[in-house]
Amino acid sequence: MSEPLLDVRELAVTFAAEEGPPVAAVRGVSLTVAPGEVVALVGESGCGKSVTALALTGLLGTGAAQIAGSARYDGRELVGAPDHDLRALRGAEIAMVFQDPLSSLNPVVRVGDQIAEQIRAHGPAGRREALERAAALLDDVGVEPGAERSRAFPHELSGGMRQRAMIAMALSCAPRLLIADEPTTALDVTVQAQVLALIGQLRERTGAGVLLITHDFGVVAELADRVAVMRDGRIVEQGGVEEVFDAPADPYTRALIDAVPSIGGPPRAPLADRAPLLELERIDVAYGARRGLVGRRAGRRAVDGATLSVAAGETVALVGESGSGKSTLARAAARLLVPDGGRIAFAGQDFTRARRRGLAPLRRDLQIVFQDPYGSLNPRRRVGASVALALRLRGVGRDRAERRVGELLERVGLEAGHAGRWPHELSGGQRQRVGIARALAGDPRLVILDEPLSALDVTVRGQILELLDGLQREHGIAYLLISHDLAVVRQVAHRVAVMHGGRIVETGSAAEILAAPADPFTAQLLAAVPAAHPRDRAAVRR
Amino acid sequence: MTRFVAGRLVQMVAVLFAVSVLTFLIFNVIPNGDPAQRMAGKSPTETQVEAIRADWGFDEPLAVQYVRTMEQVLGGEAISYFTQLNVQQEILAGLPRTLALALGAAILWMVFGIALGVLGALRAGRLSDRLLTFFALAGVSLPVFWLGAILSHFLGYQWGLFPNGGYVPFAESPLDWAYHLVLPCATLAVLFVGFYSRLVRSNVLDTMGEDFVRTARAKGLSERRVLLAHVLRNSLIPVVTLWGLDFGAVVAGGAILTETVFDIQGVGQYAAESVGQLDVPPVLAVTLFGAFFIVALNTVVDIAYALLDPRIRVGGR
Numbered sequence: 076m077s078e079p080l081l082d083v084r085e086l087a088v089t090f091a092a093e094e095g096p097p098v099a100a101v102r103g104v105s106l107t108v109a110p111g112e113v114v115a116l117v118g119e120s121g122c123g124k125s126v127t128a129l130a131l132t133g134l135l136g137t138g139a140a141q142i143a144g145s146a147r148y149d150g151r152e153l154v155g156a157p158d159h160d161l162r163a164l165r166g167a168e169i170a171m172v173f174q175d176p177l178s179s180l181n182p183v184v185r186v187g188d189q190i191a192e193q194i195r196a197h198g199p200a201g202r203r204e205a206l207e208r209a210a211a212l213l214d215d216v217g218v219e220p221g222a223e224r225s226r227a228f229p230h231e232l233s234g235g236m237r238q239r240a241m242i243a244m245a246l247s248c249a250p251r252l253l254i255a256d257e258p259t260t261a262l263d264v265t266v267q268a269q270v271l272a273l274i275g276q277l278r279e280r281t282g283a284g285v286l287l288i289t290h291d292f293g294v295v296a297e298l299a300d301r302v303a304v305m306r307d308g309r310i311v312e313q314g315g316v317e318e319v320f321d322a323p324a325d326p327y328t329r330a331l332i333d334a335v336p337s338i339g340g341p342p343r344a345p346l347a348d349r350a351p352l353l354e355l356e357r358i359d360v361a362y363g364a365r366r367g368l369v370g371r372r373a374g375r376r377a378v379d380g381a382t383l384s385v386a387a388g389e390t391v392a393l394v395g396e397s398g399s400g401k402s403t404l405a406r407a408a409a410r411l412l413v414p415d416g417g418r419i420a421f422a423g424q425d426f427t428r429a430r431r432r433g434l435a436p437l438r439r440d441l442q443i444v445f446q447d448p449y450g451s452l453n454p455r456r457r458v459g460a461s462v463a464l465a466l467r468l469r470g471v472g473r474d475r476a477e478r479r480v481g482e483l484l485e486r487v488g489l490e491a492g493h494a495g496r497w498p499h500e501l502s503g504g505q506r507q508r509v510g511i512a513r514a515l516a517g518d519p520r521l522v523i524l525d526e527p528l529s530a531l532d533v534t535v536r537g538q539i540l541e542l543l544d545g546l547q548r549e550h551g552i553a554y555l556l557i558s559h560d561l562a563v564v565r566q567v568a569h570r571v572a573v574m575h576g577g578r579i580v581e582t583g584s585a586a587e588i589l590a591a592p593a594d595p596f597t598a599q600l601l602a603a604v605p606a607a608h609p610r611d612r613a614a615v616r617r
Numbered sequence: 618m619t620r621f622v623a624g625r626l627v628q629m630v631a632v633l634f635a636v637s638v639l640t641f642l643i644f645n646v647i648p649n650g651d652p653a654q655r656m657a658g659k660s661p662t663e664t665q666v667e668a669i670r671a672d673w674g675f676d677e678p679l680a681v682q683y684v685r686t687m688e689q690v691l692g693g694e695a696i697s698y699f700t701q702l703n704v705q706q707e708i709l710a711g712l713p714r715t716l717a718l719a720l721g722a723a724i725l726w727m728v729f730g731i732a733l734g735v736l737g738a739l740r741a742g743r744l745s746d747r748l749l750t751f752f753a754l755a756g757v758s759l760p761v762f763w764l765g766a767i768l769s770h771f772l773g774y775q776w777g778l779f780p781n782g783g784y785v786p787f788a789e790s791p792l793d794w795a796y797h798l799v800l801p802c803a804t805l806a807v808l809f810v811g812f813y814s815r816l817v818r819s820n821v822l823d824t825m826g827e828d829f830v831r832t833a834r835a836k837g838l839s840e841r842r843v844l845l846a847h848v849l850r851n852s853l854i855p856v857v858t859l860w861g862l863d864f865g866a867v868v869a870g871g872a873i874l875t876e877t878v879f880d881i882q883g884v885g886q887y888a889a890e891s892v893g894q895l896d897v898p899p900v901l902a903v904t905l906f907g908a909f910f911i912v913a914l915n916t917v918v919d920i921a922y923a924l925l926d927p928r929i930r931v932g933g934r
Contacts, residue, residue, distance in 0.1 A: 132835065134831060134834055134835060162837050162838075162839065163837065164837070165834070165835055165836065165837035166835060166836040166837030166838075167837055170835070171832075171835040173828060173831070173832060173835075175828060178827065178828040178829065179828040179829055179831070179832045180829055180832065181829040181832075181833070181847050181850070181851065182829070182851070182926070182927075182928055183850060183851060183854070183925070183926055183927060183928075184846075184847075184850070192836065192838065192842075192846070193836040193837070193838070196836060196837050196838050196839075196842070197837060228927040228928070230927070230928050231927075241832075244832075244836070
């Protein structure tokens with residue numbers, strides 16, 4: 076093995092706390108990255124992996140953080156180096172790619188200018204020359220045509236394009252070390268596959284070392300040569316990727332690997348014929364359409380003639396990339412919006428144009444659990460009060476509501492005592508449980524789950540899936556699960572509907588769709604699911 | 618864009634109509650508002666008052682009076698009831714004075730607001746930041762008539778550093794013009810500096826926590842460049858638009874106190890005097906002028922917002 080490019084030894088980061096003793100976020104991390112090597116630093120949120128990366132490059136800011144230990148880049152010590160020296164390395168030798176490309180790019184500066192700025196910060200280059208190089212870089216990473224795209228603002232690019240642009244920026248000064256902090260977490264699976272492939276190609280072509288920070292063992296299996304698993308600021312296990320997958324030494328590593336939903340294993344069999352509970356017939360929804368004084372303006376079709384049904388006690392997965400119209404269709408199903416065409420029926424009753432009181436039965440029997448458990452609970456309301464409100468809205472008296480809140484929280488695996496907590500005092504998984512408890516308050520017959528897992532840590536995902544499964548068996552609740560993650564879908568869905576460009580391109584039993592997709596788009600989605608084991612890599616990648 | 622501006626024009630006509638009707642009605646219902654009574658001078662005979670009333674048409678129905686007054690105002694032919702001078706010419710005479718005062722003050726408060734705000738943000742929590750906060754609060758709390766009088770008394774009258782009020786036209790002597798404007802502009806600006814520096818401070822602090830600022834640092838840019846090209850560029854967008862609105866409001870009457878304290882003889886002072894005399898034509902004309910200015914600047918600000926922030930589209934929903 077060649078000389079390490081990055082050699083981190085006993086790195087420790089401590090934050091001064093406003094009250095109480097300082098918090099140790101990183102406690103003695105040692106790892107190395109060789110040229111041309113991809114080392115994955117894996118762990119769940121809060122384990123200290125991002126702090127490690129920021130500490131290496133001096134981006135933690137002065138004051139709050141105490142950094143100890145050693146980190147040598149190409150023989151030069153980074154810990155305690157003057158800011159001026161670190162700045163010269165940043166961008167030029169050590170480049171970074173962050174999680175959310177939308178928030179990580181300056182919204183009011185053209186993409187090309189943002190890349191050119193970095194080129195000019197690290198070498199003599201005229202504005203025009205730098206812009207030309209920026210355009211060429213964009214071409215390189217597949218944001219084509221680069222000359223034109225470089226004039227775009229970040230919001231004018233798709234999520235995948237934006238992350239590619241971030242990567243182009245990172246590569247602009249030919250760095251020898253790339254630190255990628257959750258580079259695909261904010262992306263769709265198909266886009267994730269493309270971005271991972273891109274990072275892989277770059278490593279081959281430029282021979283740069285890559286420190287890949289992720290919480291997802293699927294991403295690790297796809298790309299990493301070596302793995303370091305991090306928990307509570309410490310590295311619990313480190314080794315070659317195959318070794319770690321085949322024989323994880325630490326139980327925590329085992330748990331993380333097991334949490335990767337496997338694309339293998341039998342899908343659920345479809346339920347025997349049942350009467351449909353929710354029926355959506357040829358639903359059309361257009362955004363931006365308006366009827367003015369001078370004729371009508373057609374809007375963008377978000378949903379285009381979608382037909383779907385969910386039976387009692389059944390789980391139907393609605394699958395597709397972001398922007399495919401699945402959330403819009405779900406909003407129409409819950410009658411949060413009025414469709415422009417088609418028919419919505421629930422338990423045999425037509426709700427397509429129902430208003431106010433007419434909607435009451437639907438509002439009671441159909442509930443939604445949202446993706447982001449942080450954003451969907453009122454931060455100024457205690458958890459119990461949020462759940463109680465859902466009960467009170469259904470006419471339950473104050474005293475009974477309070478008693479029921481305890482029951483509901485217990486039903487979703489929390490304790491009655493959690494009712495007095497504020498949302499910010501709960502973990503992501505606990506918050507999502509509260510969201511589910513709130514949805515259960517009115518004894519719904521159908522719950523729409525809009526990406527209920529994607530904001531959660533991998534080990535928590537399994538627990539929530541189990542909870543949902545238990546509730547279905549016990550109470551016969553039907554689920555309409557919206558997801559872009561086919562592996563999760565395979566675990567829970569009886570039937571699957573694939574959505575693309577506002578249309579439902581394929582519907583069928585989970586077994587049929589996942590084993591023999593008829594639509595090319597479905598096949599593409601399936602191919603994009605990360606490998607469960609590094610040895611499956613080649614089979615999945617083109 | 619054209620559609621947006623056209624929409625705003627329609628809106629403007631509606632606003633001006635509503636404002637003019639309200640103003641007209643208010644001055645016709647307040648007690649002691651009969652203009653004929655007051656135009657006739659001290660202890661007039663009933664015949665004199667009647668003659669004036671018939672002469673000026675004060676005996677006609679309100680609607681007719683309104684329409685006639687509006688015709689005169691819009692046609693530039695309105696005559697003050699008391700000075701008998703043409704209202705439009707009076708406003709035009711006062712306008713350069715008011716604009717000079719407002720623009721000077723607006724530049725002062727913007728420059729100092731940004732400078733002090735950024736300084737406060739960079740030193741957030743330290744002693745200098747707390748002092749800035751204290752002075753900002755003090756500036757916002759000082760009444761213009763008090764501050765103006767104090768400055769004028771000490772710096773002007775007592776120590777003779779600045780002229781004690783008054784205005785010199787630019788054409789007469791540019792130097793004297795600027796010299797006379799220093800105190801009034803500073804007085805008017807103090808109120809806004811406090812407010813703007815707080816706003817800039819909190820915007821800059823918010824922006825410094827944004828992911829793209831971390832990206833800018835990760836690119837190896839100098840702190841100076843990070844601050845200028847990334848932090849300020851984003852945090853000043855709302856400040857610039859607010860500045861446009863405040864400038865409009867100051868021109869449209871927000872400088873009345875300052876103009877009066879320093880005897881600038883601008884539009885605001887003219888309005889204040891006319892209101893004191895219940896002189897309907899100038900009040901109506903100045904009110905319409907102010908409303909027009911505010912709506913127009915609102916439109917300009919909305920367009921500027923879209924130019925500064927590419928995510929916003931003019932007239933978009």
